[in-house]
Amino acid sequence: MKAETTLHDILIPARHARAIRMKRGQEVTITDVAGGQVGDVFAFAADDITEYHSASHTRTGISRLFPHVGEQFLTNKRRPILALVADTSPSGTHDMLIAACDAQRYAELGHPGHRSCAANLQAALSGAGLEMPSVPQPINVFMRIPADTAGDLSWLPADTKAGDHIIFKALMDCVLVVSACPQDLTDINNGTPTELHLSVNQGQ
Numbered sequence: 001m002k003a004e005t006t007l008h009d010i011l012i013p014a015r016h017a018r019a020i021r022m023k024r025g026q027e028v029t030i031t032d033v034a035g036g037q038v039g040d041v042f043a044f045a046a047d048d049i050t051e052y053h054s055a056s057h058t059r060t061g062i063s064r065l066f067p068h069v070g071e072q073f074l075t076n077k078r079r080p081i082l083a084l085v086a087d088t089s090p091s092g093t094h095d096m097l098i099a100a101c102d103a104q105r106y107a108e109l110g111h112p113g114h115r116s117c118a119a120n121l122q123a124a125l126s127g128a129g130l131e132m133p134s135v136p137q138p139i140n141v142f143m144r145i146p147a148d149t150a151g152d153l154s155w156l157p158a159d160t161k162a163g164d165h166i167i168f169k170a171l172m173d174c175v176l177v178v179s180a181c182p183q184d185l186t187d188i189n190n191g192t193p194t195e196l197h198l199s200v201n202q203g204q
């Protein structure tokens, strides 16, 4: 087995986010450390963050709500930015329909000032010297919001166990932001937000 060099090894604290820069061909493993935790993933082109992963363009490309292993995620310019390499989550369900939680969402739930993935994204980008005025639709890893045949959505708790993970390959130089979702007012994180782990290696 080929030895792999880990380029980044980052623990994302519960309710926080981190930004990492990835070169084309590198792979990131996002691990649910304790289990039952959702992550909001955003991917931006490294040379122009107005180009970013777009869920609607990805759905156009694959005719599915979420890619199978081996399929690609597209940007708003229809260029491949990520590929799904592996997924150990029990149901393999990852939402790309629900917006990132934000200040208004928590205000409506009666908790103004609550941490949010939208604010986490802005803070993580700011820490990387970047600014993005809008919040793209995230890739909500481990988040289970299945659509039934009538089109109705269910909000289910993440069913990941400790150590379950998903792996993406960068198909262009990009900035990846991962937020350990702070949502504790619905069941998606089983009521208690926990940490996520990122590791990046050179890929195969």
Ligand SMILES: [Zn+2]
Pocket (backbone or CB within 6 Å): 040, 100, 101, 116, 117, 118, 180, 181, 182, 183
């Ligand atoms: Zn969130």
